[in-house]
Amino acid sequence: MKREGQSITRIASDTSAIIDGAISSRIKSGEYAGTQVIVPEAVVAEIEAQANRGIEIGFKGLEELQELRKLAAQGTIDLVFAGRRPNLDEVKLAGGGEVDALIRETAQENNALFVTADRVQSQIAMAKGLDVDFIVPRFIGYGPLRIEQFFTEDTMSVHLKNGVPPMAKRGSVSAVEFVCLRKEPCTYGELKLISRELIERVRSDPASFMELNFNGASVLQIGNMRIAIANQPFSDEIEITAVRPVAKVSFDKYRLSTVLKERIKEQRGILIAGPPGAGKSTFAAGIAVYLHELGYVVKTMEAPRDLQVPKEITQYAPLDGSMEKTADILLLVRPDYTIYDEVRKSSDFHIFADMRLAGVGMIGVVHANRAVDAIQRLIGRVELGVIPQVVDTVIFINKGEISKVQVLEFTVKVPSGMTEADLARPVIIVTDLESGRTEYEIYTYGDQVVVMPVGLEVKKPSWKLAEGEVKEVIERYATGPVQVEMVSDHKAFVQVLENDLPRVIGKGGNVINNIESILGIHIDVRKFESGDMKEKPSQKEFRPIIEKTKKHVILNIPELVTHDVEVYAGNEFLFSATVGRHGDIKVRKDSTVAADILSAIEEGELVTVRPL
Structure with a gap:
């Protein structure tokens, strides 16, 4: 010294x-x-x-x-x-x-x-x-970074590129806008100054990490900000992309059903799927905190480490560049649950499967446009008969909300659409958790693996009555229009105006929880998106032009193209339907409904159509 x-x-x-x-x-x-x-x-x-x-x-x-x-x-x-x-x-x-x-x-x-x-x-x-x-690194006295000047409270990501004006994604997960931050383009010197500052911060700050460092590309984690720096020749120009979470959502805000909460606690294999920016990692972090608070040992596997979790939950990166080595260490640590962020490559799926089959509760984050797409990514990477043991639940996140939950079961049966008993084979059944309806069957046919959609939903007549009852109750709290759609016997989607959301949901969800307990139906409340509210015709009733052909009775109402309507004979309700794009409702001539229409005409009753 x-x-x-x-x-x-x-x-x-x-x-x-x-x-x-x-x-x-x-x-x-x-x-x-x-x-x-x-x-x-x-x-x-x-x-x-x-x-x-x-x-x-x-x-x-x-x-x-x-x-x-x-x-x-x-x-x-x-x-x-x-x-x-x-x-x-x-x-x-x-x-x-x-x-x-x-x-x-x-x-x-x-x-x-x-x-x-x-x-x-x-x-x-x-x-x-x-x-x-x-020279001992100095860990105190850090000032704000230059890149932070581009962030506001609702900024999700900042995109800087040489010769291009700085851009940013702002808003909430459900409503994101890509905005220009200034007219002047970024300069090479400005971006180099920002990148040098970021590298210097990573080298001196013990709370920051150099996650990846390749020729022409670096990924840094500084606090809750993940930064990717690209240089020539990897990219055509120097580019800096900084991403950070805009909200830390409480797990209770997702209003999970009791059944789903129990599945999460049972050390299962779960995939959280959704498109980029849908809120998958935020939900995964919420699950990690929820399980930790219940007294379980929770760890994460991430590259880079950007989940927002408390210090009690250890976040592991690839050990010596390998997630397989990280998994070997984790099996010695013996966690109850492991959150595997970004399961993407074949090696990631193999590691996920190995840890799950070793008895660890696994929750993986996967990019997918549909819930079933996440399951299809397992095919060819995990043996077909083992898939339900590796993953038995898929939670699909869209715009920060749970839009679908699918569960996987393994059985031996004759696949839907086949009739011969000797065609029975092992089949993975994919069902919707809320409705219990089978949506897909996965099985082998020859040398191919088939993912077959089955059981297309037909709306039950009782759902129309249920929709009316739900709408009547919600309208007591909403000042504007209310739109209700039953999606199963026990679940309804409700849309209201944005300023009506607080009244309908209530503080801490007390109002909507009370409504759900009264009706016995799980209600998913959302605001009207642009284009969701159909323009209603000003008239309440329409008189259709009725035609008879060899096979059909046709009601022609061109004013109500694509609208959902109800058909009445006098004051008696006959049926509901959707008007086709040519303004027609076609009813088979040999049906009971067609007989009722023709009987009403013969008796001189007025047949009318009322928009819903």
């Missing part, structure tokens, strides 16, 4: 001190002013190699070397490059310390104070008898 009271006349720096900018900083403060600064050629070679590979810290090192040259030109220091450059074999063995040994050798030969910010390097240098000045 540096000897007290000893005047410093000559210093030699290693790569870490150059990249950290510590040498020029101490020269400007006067501590190293007037000294001879020796930069080993091995340091120059290491920085040059990093810059040529497009690694950001290499450019940071080049900037520091240029700053030292300026200080030397001003006469503040005497800058000297000494030692020899490492050969190809020594470069290949850099990870084993060959280049570091050359740097220490140069400092020893020149009898210089050895300056380093690398703890291992400092310990070895002291053991070798060198005078060492170990």
Whole structure:
């Protein structure tokens, strides 16, 4: 270590001190002013190699070397490059310390104070008898980052590219806008300054990480912000993308059914699916916190680590670049549940399956446009008969809400559409959790795996009555229009105006929970989206033109194209239907409904159509 009271006349720096900018900083403060600064050629070679590979810290090192040259030109220091450059074999063995040994050798030969910010390097240098000045990283006094000026409270992501005005995604998960932040395009110098600052923060802040570092691309995690930096030749121009969560949603806000909560607690295999930006990771973080609060041991596997979870939940990255090694460690840690963020590659699905079959409760996050697409991604990666043991529940998230939950079961049966008993085979049945209706069957047919949609839903007559009852109750709280759609015997979608949402849901969901307990129906309340509210005709009743053909009785009402309507004979309700795009309702001539229409006409009753 540096000897007290000893005047410093000559210093030699290693790569870490150059990249950290510590040498020029101490020269400007006067501590190293007037000294001879020796930069080993091995340091120059290491920085040059990093810059040529497009690694950001290499450019940071080049900037520091240029700053030292300026200080030397001003006469503040005497800058000297000494030692020899490492050969190809020594470069290949850099990870084993060959280049570091050359740097220490140069400092020893020149009898210089050895300056380093690398703890291992400092310990070895002291053991070798060198005078060492170990620069301890400064962890306090961080100011705001330049990139933070582009963020507001509702900004989800910021997109910066050379020659393009800065852009950002703003709003909530259910309503995102891509907006331009200013007219002036970003410049190369501005983006390089921002990227250097981000790299410097990662190197000095113990709460930040360099998640990935490739030729021309780096991924950083700074606080709750994930940043991707792309450079040429990987990208056509320098680009910086920063993403952060805009909301930390309480798990209770999702209003999960008791059945789904119980499935989550039973150490199952669950996939959380949805398109990019739908809120999958936010929901996964909510599940992690929920399970932790119930007393379970919860860990995460992430690359990069960006789930917003409390410190009690340990977040694991790829060990030595491999998630398989991370899984080996986790099996020794013995968690009750593991959240696997971004299950995408075949290796990810294999690791997920291995851990699940080992008895660990697994919850994976998968990109998919439909719930069934998440299941299809398992086909070919996991043996078909094992899929229900690996994944038995798929939760589909869209616009920050749970839009569908599917469960998987394994049985032996004759697939739907086949009639011969000898065609029975193992079949994976995919059913909707809320309604219990089978939606898909997965089985082998010859050499192919078939994912067959089955049981297309037909609205039951009783649903119309239920919709009316739900609408009547909701209208007591809403001031504007209410639209109700039954999707199963026990679930309804309700749409109201945005300013009516607080009244219908109530504080903490007390109003809607009370309505659900009274009606015995789970109600999913949403606001009207643009285009959802159909323009209703001003008239209440319409008289259709009635025609008879050989096969049909046709009611023609061109004013109500594509509208849902009810047909009456006098004041007696006959049936409900949807008017076709040509303005027609076709009823088979041999049906009871057609007979009722013709009977009403013969008796002189007025047949009318009323829009819903």
